[in-house]
Amino acid sequence: MWEYSDKVREHFFNPRNSGPLEEANGIGDVGSIQCGDALRLMLKVEPETEIIQDAHFQTFGCGSAIASSSALTEMIKGMTLDQALEVSNQNIADYLDGLPPEKMHCSVMGREALQAAIANYRGEEWSDDHEEGALICKCFAIDAVMIEDVVKANNLNTVEEVTFYTKAGGGCAACHEGIEEILAKVMADRAGPGEVSPPPACPATPEAPKPPAKKLSIVEKIKKIEEVLESVRPMLQRDHGDVELADVQGKKIYVHLKGACSGCMMEAATLGGIQQKMIETLGELVQVLPSSHMPAEV
Amino acid sequence: MDPIYLDNNATTRCDPAVVEAMLPFFTEHFGNASSIHAFGSEVGKALKKARGQVQALLGAEHDSEIIFTSCGTESDSTAILSALKAQPDRNTVITTVVEHPAILTLCEWLEKEGYIVHKLKVDKKGRIDIDEYRSLLNDRVAIVSVMWANNETGTIFPVEQMAEMAAAKGIMFHTDAVQAVGKIPIDLKNTKIDMLSLSGHKLHAPKGIGVLYLRRGCRFRPLLRGGHQERGRRAGTENSASIVGLGMACELAMQHMAEENTTVKRLRDKLETGILSQITHCFPTGDVSNRLPNTSNIAFEYIEGEAILLLLNKMGIAGSSGSACTSGSLEPSHVMRAMGIPYTAAHGTIRFSLSRYNTEAEVDRVIEAVPPIIAQLRKLSPYWNDKGPATNPEAAFAPTYA
Numbered sequence: 001m002w003e004y005s006d007k008v009r010e011h012f013f014n015p016r017n018s019g020p021l022e023e024a025n026g027i028g029d030v031g032s033i034q035c036g037d038a039l040r041l042m043l044k045v046e047p048e049t050e051i052i053q054d055a056h057f058q059t060f061g062c063g064s065a066i067a068s069s070s071a072l073t074e075m076i077k078g079m080t081l082d083q084a085l086e087v088s089n090q091n092i093a094d095y096l097d098g099l100p101p102e103k104m105h106c107s108v109m110g111r112e113a114l115q116a117a118i119a120n121y122r123g124e125e126w127s128d129d130h131e132e133g134a135l136i137c138k139c140f141a142i143d144a145v146m147i148e149d150v151v152k153a154n155n156l157n158t159v160e161e162v163t164f165y166t167k168a169g170g171g172c173a174a175c176h177e178g179i180e181e182i183l184a185k186v187m188a189d190r191a192g193p194g195e196v197s198p199p200p201a202c203p204a205t206p207e208a209p210k211p212p213a214k215k216l217s218i219v220e221k222i223k224k225i226e227e228v229l230e231s232v233r234p235m236l237q238r239d240h241g242d243v244e245l246a247d248v249q250g251k252k253i254y255v256h257l258k259g260a261c262s263g264c265m266m267e268a269a270t271l272g273g274i275q276q277k278m279i280e281t282l283g284e285l286v287q288v289l290p291s292s293h294m295p296a297e298v
Numbered sequence: 299m300d301p302i303y304l305d306n307n308a309t310t311r312c313d314p315a316v317v318e319a320m321l322p323f324f325t326e327h328f329g330n331a332s333s334i335h336a337f338g339s340e341v342g343k344a345l346k347k348a349r350g351q352v353q354a355l356l357g358a359e360h361d362s363e364i365i366f367t368s369c370g371t372e373s374d375s376t377a378i379l380s381a382l383k384a385q386p387d388r389n390t391v392i393t394t395v396v397e398h399p400a401i402l403t404l405c406e407w408l409e410k411e412g413y414i415v416h417k418l419k420v421d422k423k424g425r426i427d428i429d430e431y432r433s434l435l436n437d438r439v440a441i442v443s444v445m446w447a448n449n450e451t452g453t454i455f456p457v458e459q460m461a462e463m464a465a466a467k468g469i470m471f472h473t474d475a476v477q478a479v480g481k482i483p484i485d486l487k488n489t490k491i492d493m494l495s496l497s498g499h500k501l502h503a504p505k506g507i508g509v510l511y512l513r514r515g516c517r518f519r520p521l522l523r524g525g526h527q528e529r530g531r532r533a534g535t536e537n538s539a540s541i542v543g544l545g546m547a548c549e550l551a552m553q554h555m556a557e558e559n560t561t562v563k564r565l566r567d568k569l570e571t572g573i574l575s576q577i578t579h580c581f582p583t584g585d586v587s588n589r590l591p592n593t594s595n596i597a598f599e600y601i602e603g604e605a606i607l608l609l610l611n612k613m614g615i616a617g618s619s620g621s622a623c624t625s626g627s628l629e630p631s632h633v634m635r636a637m638g639i640p641y642t643a644a645h646g647t648i649r650f651s652l653s654r655y656n657t658e659a660e661v662d663r664v665i666e667a668v669p670p671i672i673a674q675l676r677k678l679s680p681y682w683n684d685k686g687p688a689t690n691p692e693a694a695f696a697p698t699y700a
Contacts, residue, residue: 012608018678031697036630036645037602038697040680058680062604062621066678116698126698
């Protein structure tokens, strides 16, 4: 059975605001194709102020779908429609003290029902703007469509690269076979029809770096290292983290991981990804380590 | 309130007599059966006895036809991979769409490796079409693998007849019988079945022990190579304590076979009738006239199985569901989909699987507990009005699927 928080259990066992809402003037009916759950969200909106006076739900779904629906109705009551539109699926999950990764789509369904209900109230047509695929990485809730898109957009070739770009595969590693299959498929498409099919699976270990044309001076080397760090920064910052160069000692590059990155269970994967890029850019084998590993000052 | 365990197709509790039989093999009888000294030969004798006990339950002709493995999945993999390895000129496997993942996932992988897999379809009651099966038997088929009884619905397949048909064409036949062994009488020496898988923990033995029955004379290639254990057919030091436990469990299963098909069956029927008579818009799935005596799988329309299980669990009742949300993969039950059960019903399937440990009082308590749970959840369902399903439910609620 899933690991549900006490809050999820509580909202499931005692759902708030369930059942039809007679005076509803905004209704959103949405379902999650991933597991077949579906939800009807009913809003009673005060036309003058656009304040949500009441919200009810009816849900065909599992424990976390019912809990997410219940939580959503509690969260949005008293909000204006514009405020309500700011509610993200992460907000719903946070309100419930978290959801198991496999169940995050329940909170997504809640947010979509909210958008649909508001669109219905405003007389607009709501259409879903994202496609959900089969869940591949359960540790970080990354689906097949997302992985395939990223692989295509960035010309990725290895599982390590996929982990670096999407986090998928950076946790328990159980999904590496699935990621390899997506890579093989995209690489086959990339090769195009008529050509011989590429090797079925990507190499599990990075290829040996090509020898550098000439040895870099220490200044050139540090410049290049800074360039690599600059290039990965935006991605880390998106996840509320950051990275900074701490020191270079021979083949060891020490970095400070900051913000959400420090202590994150993805730390090793993040450093692995940065290391891979360093090796490619510098053309030599280097090790990227957290600054905490720096030898103590003598 | 004592909890009520109705999930015996998932796993069973060890019989106390099984535990008692096993305990000395963790302490004084710790020897390796392969050793020549007294420590070893004690264990060797115990393994021989256990082999005989398993042989008796399966009705096998020779005790050497019993190969101990680590689980049902290992037995399944060994059987199918052996058939393909031993007959390199044959590249096809016939199975069914409702097999356990131990077979289906292996077959999906075999397809990727270039083998051909035919999966027999089932009808609304989960029955296969014998004519379709007959038409697929040809000399490219390495092995047929069909479960004896389905884990979700308990539906029994005519494996003895199917094995005869395969044998007539010179094709090996394997059956995954993990749900059937111990619940219905089996007499392998009077069948044409070449291989059979069983799993200890489904019949009150511990987890981590299984058996592959291999008919004498059936060509074989081991999965694990190494030592000479199990006559070189499954290398690795014997799990002696568990083997002894399984032997005892098989002996007990023989003793309780009649009870399984009278007392347990009567309780199952009482439970099912009790639920169906009180609740509208629910129905049993599978072939109810031809199924295991302990299994009842009921589809409750317009609600979802995990929610039902959570509320049952709160009442101390343990069952299982074919709903998408209870599986780690979020896939709805392939068995329910194969039978064409509508989505709104397949989602709300609950399996109750009994054992000889269940009592009349427990069944009465479940019959009482289920109706309010179903009513409570239907009140939350967009497909449901006050008294019954919305008129034309699929039209009344037609969500946008994302």
